[in-house]
Amino acid sequence: MGGGHHRPTRAVYVSSLLLCLLLVNLEERFVSANRSHSNPPATAPAVSPVASSPTSSFQPSDSYLINCGSSEVKLDDGRIFKSDTETSSYLSTNEDIQTTADSIPDTAFTNSTPSSLMDVYKAARIFTSDSKYLLYIAEPGKHWIRLYFYPLHHDKYDLKTAVFTVQTDKYVLLHDFSMDDSKVVLKEYLVNATQRLSIVFKPKKGSFAFINALEIEGVPDELLSDSASSVPEGSTVNGLSDFALEVSYRLNMGGPTITPKNDKLARIWVPDVPYNMFPQGTEVATGKNIKYRPENKMTRLVAPEMIYETADRMMSEEQAQTTLPNFNLSWSMSVDPTFSYLIRLHFCDIVSNAIHELVFNVYINGLIGISGLDISDKAGGLATAYYTDFVLDSSAITNDSVMVQVGPITNTNGGTPNAILNGLEVMKMSNIADSLDDLYGVDGLYKGPKSNKLKIVAITGLVLAAVAMLFLVFVCVRWKNRPQDWQKGKSFSRWLLPIPGGKTNYSSRKSSVFGSRKSKSGINVYTNGLGKLFTLNELQKATQNFNEETVIGVGGFGKVFVGTLDDGTKVAIKRGNHGSEQGINEFETEIQMLSKLRHRHLVSLIGFCDEDSEMILVYEYMANGPLRDHLYGPANKPTLTWKQRLEICIGAARGLHYLHTGAAQGIIHRDVKTTNILLDENFVAKVADFGLSKAAAMDQGYVSTAVKGSFGYLDPEYYRRQQLTEKSDVYSFGVVLFEVLCARAVICPGLPRDQVCLADWAMQWYEKGMIEQIVDPKIAGTICEGSLKKFTEAAEKCLAEYGVDRPSMGDVLWNLEYSLQLQEASLQIDQSEDHTNFIGLEKVNETGELANSDPNLAVAVAAESDDSNVTVGSQANAANVQGR
Structure with a gap:
C-alpha cells in the first residue's frame, strides 16, 4: 500500500470541479468585458451597458441608456437610465447646466409617448455651445437612437425657445429643431454606427440646445432587410442599409397602445384609429397562438405577438353602409413630401378557416404595391406572422401624405371580399445630404439642388451688356443726327430719349412697380x-x-x-x-x-x-382666438354660455352660407373646424384660413380634387368619391356643432374605440334619444329642451352619409337661429320651477313651436344683409340671407 497512488475522494473531485467552473466563468467575463470595451475612450467610466428589458431574451451588443442632467432612473419596463453626471466621460461640453422637475403634467403625454416614460423627462441638460456624447460601439451596424425632449422650466433659459441641430458623425437628425408647445417629444432613428458614435448638439447662433434623455442600442440583424419592393409594383430597391431612417409612424391595427414594457426592442405602437380614413367600413378581428417562421426571418423581434393578434378587416357591404362592394380600407398619414419613405406592412391571417382563402391587393398612394397577396401562402400558414417592405419615392407623394390601402381583388371566385392589415410602420429615409431634416449636411452646408441664382446673374449680365451696346449705338446715331439747335432744348435727355407727350408718366411707373x-x-x-x-x-x-x-x-x-x-x-x-x-x-x-x-x-x-x-x-x-380654445382649451378661458355658443355657431354659419351663395362664384371652404373659427373682442365669430378653398363648379355641382382636410371633420363621401361639394362643408360644420355641444376633441385616440370619433359617438347617443347625456356638464343645466332639440336635429342632418341628404348652409342657419330664439324665449318666461335642471322644462309641440309660450316672443330676426330682412318663420327666405 505504501508508495501506491491514492484515489482522490469525492470531496476532492467536487472541489476541483467547482474551481474549474469558477475559473471558466471568470475567464468568460473577462473576455466579454474586453470584447465590449476594447479600445474604450481614455476616460471611459466603469459603467456597464444596460439591458433593454428584463423580459427580453435579446441582449443588444450595445446599450446606452442615459438620463441627462440628473440621477439614475428606473422605468416600469425594467430599463435603467444611467445619469450622465456619473458617466460624464461620455459627455464633452463647456458648461454644466442642468434643470429638473418633480413631475410632468399628464397633458404632456399622448399615446405616441405614454406616461410610463415620465421619469426620463423630469431632468434636462442644457448646452450653450456645440457639445456631444461620444459612445463606444462594440458591434458595428444598425443602432437605435432615441432622443427624449421636454421643455422643463429653467430660471434663465426658456427651453421652448431653444433652436438647435442634432447630428451624428454622418447624419443630420434634426436641423434647427424647436418645440412649439409643452408636449413631450420622442424622436427615434435607425443609423449605421461603426467603432464610435457621436451625438452632437449644435445650438443656433444666439440660442441653446437641450436633451432630457438619450438611448443608443444595437439592432438585431433580422429587423431590417437590405432590399424592398418599390411602388408601383415591379422592381426592387437595394442598399437600404446605406440609409438612415426616422420612425414617423408605428401603428397597431385594431389593438391598444403597446408600450416598451411589451416590446422586446422597447418600441411604442399606437392605435390606428386617428389615421383610419374609413372607420365605418372597418371592424376589428382578433386571433391567438401566433407563429413565427425563422426561415422567413420572422421572430418576435420584428414585431411582438400583440401586433399580429389584432387586425382591421373589411366589414360586409351591409355593415359598412356603402354602395361600393369592393371598397378599400385606408390609412392616411401626414409626411414631409421632400423625403422618400420605407413602409412596412405587417400581416397575419387570423380571419380565415383555410389557407388561400384571403387574397387581396395592397396600394401605396394609389399605386399598386402587391396584386393578389395571399398571406397564408407568403407566411407559410394561418395565424403566422409575415411582413413586407415598400419604398415610396418622394415624387409619388401627393397631398403631403402617405396613404396605405388594402382591398379585395375584382375576381373573388364567388367568395366574400375581404382584406386585413395588422400593423404598419412608416420610416423616413435620409436624403442626398445624409439628413433626415432639411438639406443641410453635418458640415452645415446646403446640399440640395444648386441655386439658379448664378445662372440668373450671368444671363442678366449678358442681357445688360447687350442693352448697353445697343444704347451706345443708339446714342452715337442720335448724336450724329442731332438738330443744329439742340442746345436750346431743356435737356440732353429730351431729344436723346424722347417720351411721348413730352412728360414722364410717373403714375404709370408707380403702378407697374x-x-x-x-x-x-x-x-x-x-x-x-x-x-x-x-x-x-x-x-x-x-x-x-x-x-x-x-x-x-x-x-x-x-x-x-x-x-x-x-x-x-x-x-x-x-x-x-x-x-x-x-x-x-x-x-x-x-x-x-x-x-x-x-x-x-x-x-x-x-x-x-x-x-x-x-x-x-x-x-x-381676432382678440379671443380660436373657438376650440374656449371649449376645451387652456383652463383660464371662461366657459362660453349656451347663448354665446349658439351666436358663435350662427355667425360661422352665416360666413359659410355667404361663401356658398353670396360670392360671385360659389366657394367651398374645405377645412371647416373650430380652430378656423376665430372670435373677436366681442366674441363675434369669423371663418378663417382659406388656403384649401376651392371655387365650386356650378355646372356639375362638385369639384373633382385630391382629398384634403382635417381628420375627424372630413366628409366620408368626399373621401370615397374624391368629389368636393358644398355639402362637404356642411358635414364638417355638423362635427363643429357637436364639438360645441360636448366640448371635447373630435378625435380622442386614448378613449375606447366607440368613443374615439366624436361624430360617431354623438350620433350613437342621438339615435338612442339620450343626447343630453353628452352635453358639456358646464352648461347642461342651462339649456332648454326645445333649443337643444332643434340644435341637435341640425347637427344630425349635417352628418348624413350622403351629401344629397344633408341640408344647405342656409337651412342649417335657419335651424340655429330658431334654436337661439327658443332659448331666449325660455329665458324670458317667468319660471316658477327650480332651474337646476333646465333641460326639459320647455316642451315643443308637434309643429316645432314652444308650447305655453308667448307668441309675441317669436319675433322676426333681422338678417345681416345689405338689402334684405328675413323672418325666422320663413326658411325659404332665410336661405337667401346675404351677410355684410
Missing part, C-alpha cells in the same frame, strides 16, 4: 385690389423681429404672430415656414380668395408680403 410683382412661386400676384403690399421690414418691426413671445398660434402653414403696425393697428401675421417650398398654393389661394370676399363673419385679409423668399399674410386681429 406696385401693381404687379412676382410671387415666390413665380406667378404674378397683382396687388391692386388684393390689400396692402407690406415690406418685410414693416412686419419685422411690428412683431419685434418675429419674436417667439408674440406667437399666438401654430398651423400647418407656419406660425401666427400678433403685431402692431405703425398706425397702432393690431394685426395677426401668419408667416409661412421660412425657406420652405410648401404652402405656395395655399398662399396664393388665400390672397386670391380673401381679396374677393368681404363679410362680417369672414376674417379680413389686410395685406401680404412676398419679399426675400417669405410668404406672409396679414389679417385683422
Whole structure:
C-alpha cells in the first residue's frame, strides 16, 4: 500500500470541479468585458451597458441608456437610465447646466409617448455651445437612437425657445429643431454606427440646445432587410442599409397602445384609429397562438405577438353602409413630401378557416404595391406572422401624405371580399445630404439642388451688356443726327430719349412697380385690389423681429404672430415656414380668395408680403382666438354660455352660407373646424384660413380634387368619391356643432374605440334619444329642451352619409337661429320651477313651436344683409340671407 497512488475522494473531485467552473466563468467575463470595451475612450467610466428589458431574451451588443442632467432612473419596463453626471466621460461640453422637475403634467403625454416614460423627462441638460456624447460601439451596424425632449422650466433659459441641430458623425437628425408647445417629444432613428458614435448638439447662433434623455442600442440583424419592393409594383430597391431612417409612424391595427414594457426592442405602437380614413367600413378581428417562421426571418423581434393578434378587416357591404362592394380600407398619414419613405406592412391571417382563402391587393398612394397577396401562402400558414417592405419615392407623394390601402381583388371566385392589415410602420429615409431634416449636411452646408441664382446673374449680365451696346449705338446715331439747335432744348435727355407727350408718366411707373410683382412661386400676384403690399421690414418691426413671445398660434402653414403696425393697428401675421417650398398654393389661394370676399363673419385679409423668399399674410386681429380654445382649451378661458355658443355657431354659419351663395362664384371652404373659427373682442365669430378653398363648379355641382382636410371633420363621401361639394362643408360644420355641444376633441385616440370619433359617438347617443347625456356638464343645466332639440336635429342632418341628404348652409342657419330664439324665449318666461335642471322644462309641440309660450316672443330676426330682412318663420327666405 505504501508508495501506491491514492484515489482522490469525492470531496476532492467536487472541489476541483467547482474551481474549474469558477475559473471558466471568470475567464468568460473577462473576455466579454474586453470584447465590449476594447479600445474604450481614455476616460471611459466603469459603467456597464444596460439591458433593454428584463423580459427580453435579446441582449443588444450595445446599450446606452442615459438620463441627462440628473440621477439614475428606473422605468416600469425594467430599463435603467444611467445619469450622465456619473458617466460624464461620455459627455464633452463647456458648461454644466442642468434643470429638473418633480413631475410632468399628464397633458404632456399622448399615446405616441405614454406616461410610463415620465421619469426620463423630469431632468434636462442644457448646452450653450456645440457639445456631444461620444459612445463606444462594440458591434458595428444598425443602432437605435432615441432622443427624449421636454421643455422643463429653467430660471434663465426658456427651453421652448431653444433652436438647435442634432447630428451624428454622418447624419443630420434634426436641423434647427424647436418645440412649439409643452408636449413631450420622442424622436427615434435607425443609423449605421461603426467603432464610435457621436451625438452632437449644435445650438443656433444666439440660442441653446437641450436633451432630457438619450438611448443608443444595437439592432438585431433580422429587423431590417437590405432590399424592398418599390411602388408601383415591379422592381426592387437595394442598399437600404446605406440609409438612415426616422420612425414617423408605428401603428397597431385594431389593438391598444403597446408600450416598451411589451416590446422586446422597447418600441411604442399606437392605435390606428386617428389615421383610419374609413372607420365605418372597418371592424376589428382578433386571433391567438401566433407563429413565427425563422426561415422567413420572422421572430418576435420584428414585431411582438400583440401586433399580429389584432387586425382591421373589411366589414360586409351591409355593415359598412356603402354602395361600393369592393371598397378599400385606408390609412392616411401626414409626411414631409421632400423625403422618400420605407413602409412596412405587417400581416397575419387570423380571419380565415383555410389557407388561400384571403387574397387581396395592397396600394401605396394609389399605386399598386402587391396584386393578389395571399398571406397564408407568403407566411407559410394561418395565424403566422409575415411582413413586407415598400419604398415610396418622394415624387409619388401627393397631398403631403402617405396613404396605405388594402382591398379585395375584382375576381373573388364567388367568395366574400375581404382584406386585413395588422400593423404598419412608416420610416423616413435620409436624403442626398445624409439628413433626415432639411438639406443641410453635418458640415452645415446646403446640399440640395444648386441655386439658379448664378445662372440668373450671368444671363442678366449678358442681357445688360447687350442693352448697353445697343444704347451706345443708339446714342452715337442720335448724336450724329442731332438738330443744329439742340442746345436750346431743356435737356440732353429730351431729344436723346424722347417720351411721348413730352412728360414722364410717373403714375404709370408707380403702378407697374406696385401693381404687379412676382410671387415666390413665380406667378404674378397683382396687388391692386388684393390689400396692402407690406415690406418685410414693416412686419419685422411690428412683431419685434418675429419674436417667439408674440406667437399666438401654430398651423400647418407656419406660425401666427400678433403685431402692431405703425398706425397702432393690431394685426395677426401668419408667416409661412421660412425657406420652405410648401404652402405656395395655399398662399396664393388665400390672397386670391380673401381679396374677393368681404363679410362680417369672414376674417379680413389686410395685406401680404412676398419679399426675400417669405410668404406672409396679414389679417385683422381676432382678440379671443380660436373657438376650440374656449371649449376645451387652456383652463383660464371662461366657459362660453349656451347663448354665446349658439351666436358663435350662427355667425360661422352665416360666413359659410355667404361663401356658398353670396360670392360671385360659389366657394367651398374645405377645412371647416373650430380652430378656423376665430372670435373677436366681442366674441363675434369669423371663418378663417382659406388656403384649401376651392371655387365650386356650378355646372356639375362638385369639384373633382385630391382629398384634403382635417381628420375627424372630413366628409366620408368626399373621401370615397374624391368629389368636393358644398355639402362637404356642411358635414364638417355638423362635427363643429357637436364639438360645441360636448366640448371635447373630435378625435380622442386614448378613449375606447366607440368613443374615439366624436361624430360617431354623438350620433350613437342621438339615435338612442339620450343626447343630453353628452352635453358639456358646464352648461347642461342651462339649456332648454326645445333649443337643444332643434340644435341637435341640425347637427344630425349635417352628418348624413350622403351629401344629397344633408341640408344647405342656409337651412342649417335657419335651424340655429330658431334654436337661439327658443332659448331666449325660455329665458324670458317667468319660471316658477327650480332651474337646476333646465333641460326639459320647455316642451315643443308637434309643429316645432314652444308650447305655453308667448307668441309675441317669436319675433322676426333681422338678417345681416345689405338689402334684405328675413323672418325666422320663413326658411325659404332665410336661405337667401346675404351677410355684410
